Amino acid sequence: MVGGELTTTQAKAIAELSETYGKGYLEITTRHDIQLHWIEDEDAPEIFAKLEEVGLTTDMCGQAYPEARYGDVRNIVSCPVSGVQKGELIDTLPIVKEAVKFFTGKKEYLDLPRKFKIATSGCPLNCIKPEINDLALIAVKTENSIGFTALIGGGIGPPPMLARPLNVYIPPEEVLSFLKAIIEVYRDYGSRESKAKARFKWMVEALGIEKIRMLIEERLGKKLEIFDAKTLKLNWGEHIGYQPQKQDGLFFLVVPIPLGMLTADKFLKIAQIADDYCEGKFRLSPLQKIVLINIPEEKLNEVKERLEQIGFSMNGSFLRWTTVACPGHFCGKALENPKVRALEVIKHLENVLNGKLENGYIRICFSGCPNSCGHHAIADIGLQAVKLRGNNPMPAYDIYLGTETKVSKLFLKAVPADKVKLKLEGILKAYLNSRDEFKSFRNFAESLLTRGSLNEYKV
Known part of the structure; x- marks a missing residue:
């Protein structure tokens, strides 16, 4: 997808291919592309031909x-x-x-x-x-x-x-x-x-x-x-929620697709919204999200309501926009399914921190292996799947914290996968309880890395 840009005609063709060959499922990537899975070798030429018909390619x-x-x-x-x-x-x-x-x-x-x-x-x-x-x-x-x-x-x-x-x-x-x-x-x-x-x-x-x-x-x-x-001052941020464009009277809106995972049916419904309000175009973001552009201000609430009806509420924590995970469930290198784990973590953190994550910005990223396809190596909180050794090997995660240099450093090693949400709860509670002392989460993380544990924080 060049610049992540798609016409609704192209989106409908992708959805049809997903239904026919990919079990009605697709994923948005961190380079604003789309992945179809479960493709049989013999079907590939026909898929390539149908993509070419609508101006798309699997080159690059x-x-x-x-x-x-x-x-x-x-x-x-x-x-x-x-x-x-x-x-x-x-x-x-x-x-x-x-x-x-x-x-x-x-x-x-x-x-x-x-x-x-x-x-x-x-x-x-x-x-x-x-x-x-x-x-x-x-x-x-x-x-x-x-x-x-x-x-x-x-x-x-x-x-x-x-x-x-x-x-x-x-x-x-x-x-x-x-x-x-x-x-x-x-x-x-x-x-x-x-x-x-x-x-x-x-x-x-x-x-x-x-x-x-x-x-x-x-x-x-x-x-x-x-x-x-x-x-150069290269700060990092994300486009979250909806914001006015530089063109008067128009807005863009970032749809919080959970970790880029979509059914073909929901993808089609978003394409229909783009047809109705966005001149038949939309974009994919490198954060595994969809961006609707050129929404007239007077139609913004209608668009939000339409999205809510298909399961994409614009309410909730920033984690719905900033959390990323690699497609490890389709990769032989991954040691567990990072997307399932990430969804579990988002749900848990929103429940236990209840409203405390509405404003702010912390990026949590999950990778199934050291290659960092899920960007854990540069995340505010990065998680890399590993194996917990012993008589009963089980999936675990190394937890990294982002630094002022932008490259994350190891904080906790081999946390059992089912305990990850609790460890992240502790880290975020410690930050939220003391954030007035720090200029950013990464500034807090530097302090935490120096201490080496959460013991000083009552969490």
């Missing part, structure tokens, strides 16, 4: 080769409210569309050492978490213009690394040339000796920022303009 979505070869440019992530968000420096969606159109199916970019993930952000919240990508383009304002600076070498698989400033300025009209150059540098100079060490972050680590910039400039045939990235 995967790499199953066992060696360091045949990597591609993944779906480019952008803010799900690009073009409508108040305060954005630039609408990145046209740039994303141009880049996706160029790279899709291009043979010369289909044999990278590994997958290559790109994110673009003009959003004041940096909602896409740009630093976790191989390449992030961040909108910046100079004295005379608005363009982009680049961060390179991010990735949250073990060990997690945040992308670092390349310290360059890229005018919007030169973004595609820059993308081609950096991807060709990775293709031609990236290591192919080991799949585990073939991601771009390892190349950046090995060659260094200056050498990478020099190689890009050689491809471009010119020097890049220098930009001092020390001026």
